[in-house]
Amino acid sequence: MHKITADWVCPVSSEPLENAVVITDNTGKILAIESRDKHDPASLETYRGILVPGFVNTHCHLELSHMKGKVDTGTGLIPFITGVVTQRNSNAEFIAEAIEKAEQEMLKGGIVALGDISNAPDTFSIKSKGRMRYHTFLELFDFLQDAGAEKTFSDGLAVYQQLELAAGSTRSFVPHAPYSVSKSLFERMNEFNPKAGATISIHNQETPPEEALFLKKEGAFLDFYGKFGISLESFEATGRSSIYYALAHMNPANRSIFVHNTLTSRTDIKAAQAWSQNTFWATCPNANLYIENRLPEYSVFLDTQARVTIGTDSLTSNWQLSILEEMKTIALYQSYVPFNALLRWATLNGAEALGFEDTLGSLEVGKTPGIVLIQGVSPDWKLQREASARRVV
Numbered sequence: 001m002h003k004i005t006a007d008w009v010c011p012v013s014s015e016p017l018e019n020a021v022v023i024t025d026n027t028g029k030i031l032a033i034e035s036r037d038k039h040d041p042a043s044l045e046t047y048r049g050i051l052v053p054g055f056v057n058t059h060c061h062l063e064l065s066h067m068k069g070k071v072d073t074g075t076g077l078i079p080f081i082t083g084v085v086t087q088r089n090s091n092a093e094f095i096a097e098a099i100e101k102a103e104q105e106m107l108k109g110g111i112v113a114l115g116d117i118s119n120a121p122d123t124f125s126i127k128s129k130g131r132m133r134y135h136t137f138l139e140l141f142d143f144l145q146d147a148g149a150e151k152t153f154s155d156g157l158a159v160y161q162q163l164e165l166a167a168g169s170t171r172s173f174v175p176h177a178p179y180s181v182s183k184s185l186f187e188r189m190n191e192f193n194p195k196a197g198a199t200i201s202i203h204n205q206e207t208p209p210e211e212a213l214f215l216k217k218e219g220a221f222l223d224f225y226g227k228f229g230i231s232l233e234s235f236e237a238t239g240r241s242s243i244y245y246a247l248a249h250m251n252p253a254n255r256s257i258f259v260h261n262t263l264t265s266r267t268d269i270k271a272a273q274a275w276s277q278n279t280f281w282a283t284c285p286n287a288n289l290y291i292e293n294r295l296p297e298y299s300v301f302l303d304t305q306a307r308v309t310i311g312t313d314s315l316t317s318n319w320q321l322s323i324l325e326e327m328k329t330i331a332l333y334q335s336y337v338p339f340n341a342l343l344r345w346a347t348l349n350g351a352e353a354l355g356f357e358d359t360l361g362s363l364e365v366g367k368t369p370g371i372v373l374i375q376g377v378s379p380d381w382k383l384q385r386e387a388s389a390r391r392v393v
């Protein structure tokens with residue numbers, strides 16, 4: 001049994017508690033949360049700081065961990081994708097080592113669950129060990145070529161079938177992005193995935209050329225596709241932002257995580273919320289700064305009660321894989337976002353987005369959420385730049 005206390009306990013599902021004790025069994029299952037004065041101080045593990053639930057990272061590409069530092073910062077999404085496509089091949093041992101190291105980094109920083117994009121089986125042996133709860137997004141794209149959808153899907157299925165799920169882990173087929181997935185491929189994935197309750201993600205509204213493609217069939221994506229010899233002859237502009245193409249072809253009965261959203265407007269959020277009650281908005285601020293040097297406007301997400309979650313994206317587009325560092329970036333650039341909102345985005349919202357809230361996301365009796373100690377939050381609840389986080393249970 002563990003009896004842990006700190007200056008504050010933030011259950012996330014309820015108000016912060018001063019001088020409270022979290023009692024767990026040896027598996028980390030929470031048995032009770034009680035007041036400190038009920039306990040002999042000598043029986044307690046006592047910390048300075050704040051105890052919070054383990055972090056949930058809703059967007060990563062673990063399989064790209066070996067490309068850390070390989071692609072330049074600040075060039076925009078299209079040069080970034082070109083860099084990934086042309087440089088991702090490497091030797092299998094190097095890739096596997098980088099993945100293992102990346103998982104260790106996340107565990108150490110208090111991450112207990114991961115929504116992870118896979119195009120290939122490189123991460124599957126790590127995932128089968130069950131050191132975190134994983135939702136694997138088997139991600140497909142056919143560069144808007146309806147004729148290629150069936151072959152893309154059957155190749156993807158061969159990868160999907162190699163994944164052995166550890167207890168508590170899940171998987172689904174997901175579209176990469178509106179600009180890379182044909183209607184036929186959306187349909188093929190919808191047919192295969194559960195008809196309700198599955199977790200789906202899609203990269204969304206990340207770069208101005210994505211909007212130009214859908215609004216007017218103009219801009220840098222045409223050159224990008226041309227360079228790879230792909231014809232967009234059959235593609236027609238919808239005259240609306242890219243998210244509406246996604247909404248038209250995704251299943252509102254599933255949970256949908258829209259990822260990045262740097263260009264998403266209040267109107268877009270409301271349209272998605274009207275489309276489904278199960279929309280989530282994964283923000284990866286450090287990756288946004290790395291790739292496009294811009295951030296989403298978080299005030300519109302707060303105003304619309306959007307359920308925001310936090311992702312690290314991959315080591316190809318980030319300097320580290322740390323949810324605390326993502327929270328710090330938001331606190332630095334848009335400091336009006338309250339600490340309690342950041343904490344909810346980093347924990348319970350993420351658990352709900354991945355369908356893992358039965359065990360994770362909040363300090364509640366019966367859950368095994370992991371307990372993380374955050375140090376470096378000021379008395380007025382501002383996350384300081386020197387703040388740190390580590391797993392204590």
Ligand SMILES: [Zn+2]
Binds near residue numbers: 314
């Ligand atoms: Zn991504």
